[in-house]
Amino acid sequence: MFSDEDTAFVYAVQEHYSSLDFKLPLGTFTILAAIALTSAESLTQPKIIALATGCKCLPKDKLPLQGEAVHDSHAEVLARRCAVRWLFEEIDRAILSGSSHWVSKSTDGRYCLKDGVKTMMYISTPPCGDASMRFLASFQNEEMAALKDSSVFTPLAPNVASRGRDNYSLFGVLRTKPGRADSPQTLSMSCSDKIARWNVVGIQGALGSGIFHPIYLTKIIIGEVPQDLHDVVKSDCERAFWGRLQNISDLPEEYILSRPEVRFTSLPFVHSRSAQEHSSPAQRSCNECKCHSYKIGLMHSPPMSRAKE
Numbered sequence: 001m002f003s004d005e006d007t008a009f010v011y012a013v014q015e016h017y018s019s020l021d022f023k024l025p026l027g028t029f030t031i032l033a034a035i036a037l038t039s040a041e042s043l044t045q046p047k048i049i050a051l052a053t054g055c056k057c058l059p060k061d062k063l064p065l066q067g068e069a070v071h072d073s074h075a076e077v078l079a080r081r082c083a084v085r086w087l088f089e090e091i092d093r094a095i096l097s098g099s100s101h102w103v104s105k106s107t108d109g110r111y112c113l114k115d116g117v118k119t120m121m122y123i124s125t126p127p128c129g130d131a132s133m134r135f136l137a138s139f140q141n142e143e144m145a146a147l148k149d150s151s152v153f154t155p156l157a158p159n160v161a162s163r164g165r166d167n168y169s170l171f172g173v174l175r176t177k178p179g180r181a182d183s184p185q186t187l188s189m190s191c192s193d194k195i196a197r198w199n200v201v202g203i204q205g206a207l208g209s210g211i212f213h214p215i216y217l218t219k220i221i222i223g224e225v226p227q228d229l230h231d232v233v234k235s236d237c238e239r240a241f242w243g244r245l246q247n248i249s250d251l252p253e254e255y256i257l258s259r260p261e262v263r264f265t266s267l268p269f270v271h272s273r274s275a276q277e278h279s280s281p282a283q284r285s286c287n288e289c290k291c292h293s294y295k296i297g298l299m300h301s302p303p304m305s306r307a308k309e
Contacts (some may be wrong), residue, residue, distance in 0.1 A: 003263070006221050008045040009036055010265045013122050016051055018270070020290060024259040029273040031055045032124040033075035033085040035203075035217075037102055040116030047102070050082030053271075054289030057177050059184035072188040073289045074177070076127055076195065080203050082293035083119075087111075087204065087212065089293075112213040119203070120219040121260075124269035126233055127222075128242035129175045129190025133168055135225065135233050161189065169237070170245040192240040195220070199242050199258040200251070216258035223265050224272055230264055237262045 013034040024030060030053045036046035054073040063071060070078075087103070091111055094100035103111045113119070126132035156162055160173035163185065175190040195217075202214030220241070225233045242259045251257075268275055271286075 002090030005038065005046065006219075006263055006265055007267065009034075009048075009120060010122050010221060010223070010267045012036075012048060013051060014046055014267065016048060017053075022053070022290050024271050024276075024286050027276070028284055029276040030271050030286040031075040032269050032271070033079040034122045035079050035112070036120050036122075038118050038120060039101065039114070044273055046120060049295050050074075050079045050085040050291075052078035052082055052291045053286075054078050055285040056289070057186045057188040059185045061184070062189070065290065071186075072177070072194075074128065074188075074191050075289070076121075076123055076191045078289060078291045079121070079200065080119075080194075080205075082291050084205055084208050085293045087208065087215070091211070093239075106115060106213065110213055113215060118218040119215060120221065121217050121223045122265070123191075123223070124272055125222070125224040126237065127191035127195060127240075128177060130172060130244075131192040131195075131233075131237045133165070133171060134236055135229060136165070137168065138229060138232075146298065161193075172239055195241050196245060198266050200245065200248065200255065200262065202255075214255055216256070217260040218258075219261045220262060221263045221265050223267065223269055224274055233264075234262050 017032055026271055032053050034048055034051040036048045039045045054075045090100055090103055093194045096173045100119055105112050106112050126135045161176050164178055165175055174193050177186050177188045177190055202216055204212040204215045242257055248257055
């Protein structure tokens, strides 16, 4: 499951990350995500348009009344936000220069990706929520597994989200962040749920839908998955990202259920949980995040609240 294109993309992402002035506090880890475009007409490596780190979100009792703060700072969510900003900027560049290698204007006045241009995403570890339930369970010790097996949770009503990893033996259900039961509650849905939504409405967002035709991910490359878990995690990701939505119907014209290919990479991320375990015994997720939208510059988000992840 390691293609030359995948490896080139992940290697380039990690090179870009290493070039940024971002040093994690001792004993912490983070998650890295990136989005890139590929072109059938280009022999160059994938063009990275967004890169972000982060694994925090605001507790529901800390949400600002005026909407002036980002609620969800998980890497996957921030990378999508950066990609949308890059797409808006690419329209400006196309207007100023008269052309773009990546986008074109359609007859209805909106923009779309050019024929042959595809969108791919890298995530340094399986995304939180439904896609990673069995992956995380595989690392539990026997005491924790027994505790979870003995826990009794209120049955979930249809279309009700489970809090974090409660009801962890249920698959295909909506889940909120964060996963830890001792963390403050949030109103943010898991990254698995958000990726599933992008596979129906596109990554361009509500504002972007007035300017772009739907833009869908065609490939998601995931790191930190041992070879012996590839089949399990691939099955879980496919269910979480689009399999549980196969009965969806009556979508508006031009919207579809996209089924991005799930692939894996063996290239390690230097600041992943598993990599950091070798350098420091104290493990906690980093409270800071970085966002980088290419040709725009670096955006540094300040520390999030000290809620555990």
